Amino acid sequence: MAEQTKYVLDEKDLPTQWYNVIPDLPEPPPPPLHPGTREPVGPDDLAPLFPQALIAQEVTTDRYVDIPEEVREVYRLWRPSPLFRARRLEKALGTPARIYYKYEGVSPVGSHKPNTAVPQAFYNAAEGVTRLTTETGAGQWGSALAFACAQYGLECEVWQVRASYDQKPYRKLMMETFGATVHPSPSELTESGRAILKQHPDSTGSLGIAISEAVEQAAQDPDARYALGSVLNHVLLHQTVIGEEALKQFELAGDTPDVLVGCTGGGSNFGGLAFPFLREKLAGRMDPVIRAVEPAACPSLTRGRYAYDFGDTAGLTPLLKMHTLGHEFIPDPIHAGGLRYHGMSPLISHIYELGLIEAIAIGQQECFAAGVRFARSEGIIPAPEPTHALAACIQEALRCKETGEEKVILTALCGHAHLDLPAYGAYLAGDMVDDELSDAALEKSLATLP
């Protein structure tokens, strides 16, 4: 009998509930604060930005939240996603480790982002919202929301970080094909954008600035709301379909992970895979090491400060307790645009402080080397973001080769690189550099914490 390569679930195995890790933690994460009063924000503070259903999910203490059938209908376009056993990579490495990867690149836009874009669009449409605004960096999130809005008849308006807007025209074209309107950020359309452009007419933008613009626009239009692609509790909640499916797939494989690795930008891909496994760990049913991997150029967990900070550059959002490099921090223009965020999901930060997960940082050249190695053995060219997880996976697999340990490694492969191929071109041409964040630059940025 041939060795099985992938573990595919039937549509009837699509999860019916999202998992909320908060009630299973020894203590809840610190609440977001109003920047003026420094008091916890209430639902009313968030109402101009989010529909009631999502605000309720943001603060829920229920362990499980039902997935509406209208959302599952759209999930079925690509879910359940496959779990692969990376047999060809194992052979190429000569490792006794067993490597698995959960692949989210099968979604319409090529990443895990639609897992939350779809319910966000659904709940907004259900409450009569007609237009969603958002930011996007590399463009995965903007594409996902554009796709989701097309499913429920919503307008979608995206502020895309100028650097990506110019360098990655394919992402913009994908958003437009799904019917969205895309603006480069900073733009002249918002006060936040105009303020930045006045100071820096050539600004290439940042996620923090783009968030300010999208938030500002949503707050001014009673029929519009804002959608965020990572960081918040309800976003991570929606992403847990990844981990719930992976647990069922490990049952099919008759295996249990010893190490789980995922890349972290805002934290949603990592949390989506890791939280259901963390539940099993907290319940004593398995004991995987859970490891977040971040870029050396934007190391919020490993070098940031755990403090209250704004989620955006202009300071329009509530204060979030998180590992942050400072909300004015603008990371080097590394190719993993989805990991260039100054902060970390407050929930992931809290769990990291509790000692339930580890974190490491890796430079982008090692990551792209891992990406090429993976592409040539497994066929999938990984997006720049998950090459960080793959680099960590290969580190672990090579340690096993030395020690002879047959560890089981589970890797979050959150997307493909079809629209990021110029980054591979730069790597193959030897034009890529590793920009280490200097202590001085970090201290300067942290000095701006509110």
Added chain:
Amino acid sequence: MAEQTKYVLDEKDLPTQWYNVIPDLPEPPPPPLHPGTREPVGPDDLAPLFPQALIAQEVTTDRYVDIPEEVREVYRLWRPSPLFRARRLEKALGTPARIYYKYEGVSPVGSHKPNTAVPQAFYNAAEGVTRLTTETGAGQWGSALAFACAQYGLECEVWQVRASYDQKPYRKLMMETFGATVHPSPSELTESGRAILKQHPDSTGSLGIAISEAVEQAAQDPDARYALGSVLNHVLLHQTVIGEEALKQFELAGDTPDVLVGCTGGGSNFGGLAFPFLREKLAGRMDPVIRAVEPAACPSLTRGRYAYDFGDTAGLTPLLKMHTLGHEFIPDPIHAGGLRYHGMSPLISHIYELGLIEAIAIGQQECFAAGVRFARSEGIIPAPEPTHALAACIQEALRCKETGEEKVILTALCGHAHLDLPAYGAYLAGDMVDDELSDAALEKSLATLP
């Protein structure tokens, strides 16, 4: 119970044999001829270009050919591919038709091409070949062969039509990521290329020219062979895994197609899906209408002549009896680069002459309109090539809406458009034109038939 969206097979349902339609036809197709003697070519004539195993498959009269386990191992990276029921498109069209699509975009390079690239690389490696040469237009085939060569340790050298090389840099980067070397064609590296450049220094190339260059290089190097991505019998043979899987999936769905539509360039995607259904039709087990869809700008089946012609521009290949627009024909630069070939698979041509399949031609604007409609309802942005099949599918579905017929339509969705998004950009910007092939241009081209 929720309505099922996709029909997914287990790895154990991966076909173990390819299907050869020839012995089931009322008469065999006319043989390829040596251009000098006009006698049928023998295996020795083909030995400088292809390994023995593929030459044997080219002329086999066996109904089934076993798929080597080493090939199935690689197929498992993405196969079996899903069959989708396009429920959201049906709703958007308001049609009583039931629309299914077999999606090949889940492969590592995003199309059906690896189905034959993998066995071609395998058989070459097994016979000691160390280097494969090929041509590519839009780049799907070149990417597929680059991926396949990486699996078996072969060097891969690709001549890419200059127009695509310049306009679609992402495809070149994908080939290079898989380890291939890519040259623009016409190139200074071959006699064929130099001859063209002497006459037309600014030539943007054609598939016919690129084939000449790749063939010439392979013929000069005893360790090298040539690989072709469509047209030939063994290529269509390998693609029948698509149709065999689809038959099993229709059993799961409890349905039977009344109409099958697929786009035709060289014919391999179409034949791959259609031949197993044609077998069932010839055996009287079902009776689908089978319809080939080609671009109005390159209409070999609907307006070409059924005659012996060269497969390449320089006249290095055997003469093939096929529907051809003339081997010197250079089609308008439409966006479906994979359909810009002057001829048609001799096997498809023969089957068309036997009256077993229909053919229609559609202009690219209608095709892209269908592509956008499909993307916004089903999530997948189809490659320019299969938008032709989708346009034909929508024509049929709208006819059903008028007549009230509940026809079952099966569509070959052979790939996604991630690396072709600028074509959608041109369509959305209103910059796309439909260039109809004039009778005068066609007559002029046909006058060059050998």
